[in-house]
Amino acid sequence: MMTHPVVAAVDGSPESLAAAAWAGAEAQLRAAPLRLLTVWQPPMSSARFTSSHERLRSWEENRMREAADALAARRPGLDVTIEQAAGTPIRLLLDAGAGAEMIVLGSRGLGGTAGFFYGSVGLHLLASCERPVVLVRATDTTGCTVDRGGADGAGAAGGRPAPCVVLGLDLGRSCGPVLSFAFEEAAARRGALRVVHVWNVHQRYGYGAPALDAAAARELHAEQQQALTALLDPWRARHPGVDVTADVVDGPVAGRLVEAAHGAHLLVVGRRSRHAAAATHIGPVTHGVVHHAATPVAVVPHT
Numbered sequence: 001m002m003t004h005p006v007v008a009a010v011d012g013s014p015e016s017l018a019a020a021a022w023a024g025a026e027a028q029l030r031a032a033p034l035r036l037l038t039v040w041q042p043p044m045s046s047a048r049f050t051s052s053h054e055r056l057r058s059w060e061e062n063r064m065r066e067a068a069d070a071l072a073a074r075r076p077g078l079d080v081t082i083e084q085a086a087g088t089p090i091r092l093l094l095d096a097g098a099g100a101e102m103i104v105l106g107s108r109g110l111g112g113t114a115g116f117f118y119g120s121v122g123l124h125l126l127a128s129c130e131r132p133v134v135l136v137r138a139t140d141t142t143g144c145t146v147d148r149g150g151a152d153g154a155g156a157a158g159g160r161p162a163p164c165v166v167l168g169l170d171l172g173r174s175c176g177p178v179l180s181f182a183f184e185e186a187a188a189r190r191g192a193l194r195v196v197h198v199w200n201v202h203q204r205y206g207y208g209a210p211a212l213d214a215a216a217a218r219e220l221h222a223e224q225q226q227a228l229t230a231l232l233d234p235w236r237a238r239h240p241g242v243d244v245t246a247d248v249v250d251g252p253v254a255g256r257l258v259e260a261a262h263g264a265h266l267l268v269v270g271r272r273s274r275h276a277a278a279a280t281h282i283g284p285v286t287h288g289v290v291h292h293a294a295t296p297v298a299v300v301p302h303t
Contacts, residue, residue, distance in 0.1 A: 005035040005081075007100040009093060012038075012063045015106025019136040022296060023104040024071040024078060026134075029188040030101060033079040034071065037096050038064050039089045060084065089121045090128075097129040102298070107135040107290070126290070127282050130273065132181055132300045134266075135290050163245070164191020167268045168257040168289070171197055171227055178270040178300045179232075183239045185266055185298070192243040195232060196260045198253040199224045224248045254288025261295045273301040 008023035010016045020036055027034040040057050061084050068080045085092050097103040105122055126133050167182035169175055186193035199221065225248045232246055249256050261267035271286050282290075282299070290297050 003030075003032045004099060004101045005033040006030065006102055006104065007035045007037055007096045008104040009096075009106075010036050010038045010064050010067060011106075012060060013106060013138075015136070015138045017067055017106070018138045019104045019106040019134075020067055020071065021074075022134070022136045024075055024080070026102070026104070028075050028078050032101055033081065035096070035100070036064055036068055036080065036082045037093070038082075038084050039092050040084050040086045041089070057084070090124045093121065093125050094129060097125070097131045097133070100131055102132040102134055103129060104134045104136060107137055123282075126299055127271070130301055132298050134296055134298045136296045137294060163194035163260075163264050164189045165193050165266045165268060166257070166261045166264045166295075167193060167195045168253075168260075168270075168285070169195050169197050169228070169231075170270065170285075171224070171231065173270060173272075174303050175231075175270055177302045178268060179235050181298065181300045182268040183235055183242055185268065186242045186244075187239050189265065190241075191265070192245070194260065194264070195228065195244065195246045196257060197224060197228050197246075197248050198256045199248050199250055221248055221250075253285045254292065257285070257289050258293045261293055261297075264295050266298055267293050267295050268298045268300060270302045271299050273303055 006023045006027040008016070008020040010020050020034075024034050026032075038060060040060060061082075064082050064084065068082050072078055072080050093103065103125070105125070107122075126135075165182055165186040167178065169178070182193060182195070225246070228246050228248060232244060236242070236244055247260075249260070257267065257269065267289065269286050269289050271282055286299055290299065
């Protein structure tokens with residue numbers, strides 16, 4: 001059976017090279033090929049350039065080839081291919097993502113509107129791609145395999161391994177693909193999975209609702225914890241090797257997920273599927289997480 005590739009979009013920037021490095025580690029974990037893809041668009045004006053368009057295209061191709069050679073040298077056995085395609089960027093990336101395990105993009109620093117993700121192409125891809133999209137900061141170039149009991153697996157309270165993967169879960173949504181992706185990622189890394197459901201009483205009952213007394217708040221919190229545990233039980237049974245913790249926390253959803261992901265190798269969130277290629281809406285929680293999380297973020301579409 002043919003293994004689908006991990007695709008990394010490369011434009012020569014430090015952010016995209018970090019994405020390629022992360023994608024290489026991910027492909028190796030999955031025993032999948034890595035495909036480096038760049039979209040060639042000739043400059044709108046050649047007034048500033050002494051080189052011809054063909055020389056510029058060749059220069060971009062050589063940079064991508066150098067990145068591929070460096071990844072292959074760092075990860076022996078990794079199957080790396082490169083492709084330089086001409087056309088409409090969003091269409092080419094959507095087509096590449098459709099046949100991939102995931103597509104990986106670089107994302108520039110926190111805040112503001114800077115970065116690949118906040119460009120129109122990246123935003124459309126994240127909102128429209130029917131496969132997981134992973135955003136990687138320039139400072140993160142690892143895919144991080146975690147061995148239980150090793151240095152990366154220590155540090156959690158009670159001697160439990162620190163979470164390798166953090167999953168932000170909405171109990172009110174259909175979340176099978178998101179759960180499947182998060183468990184597979186944790187299993188591939190031989191790491192722990194922390195599942196977090198953020199219960200925001202104001203979001204559920206409105207800011208005008210009467211303040212809950214302590215007993216009522218504890219009861220509602222316990223109900224949410226029980227629902228989360230029941231949802232995860234069959235997934236635990238399918239992945240007995242994954243050490244799973246499940247927490248219900250209160251507060252603003254995106255902020256709590258960013259806090260929970262601190263120190264983890266990957267944060268996984270869901271995004272409702274939309275089939276229009278021009279879609280740009282990803283939801284406020286997903287928007288907040290990808291905008292502020294320092295760790296790589298995987299956005300998984302679901303129905």
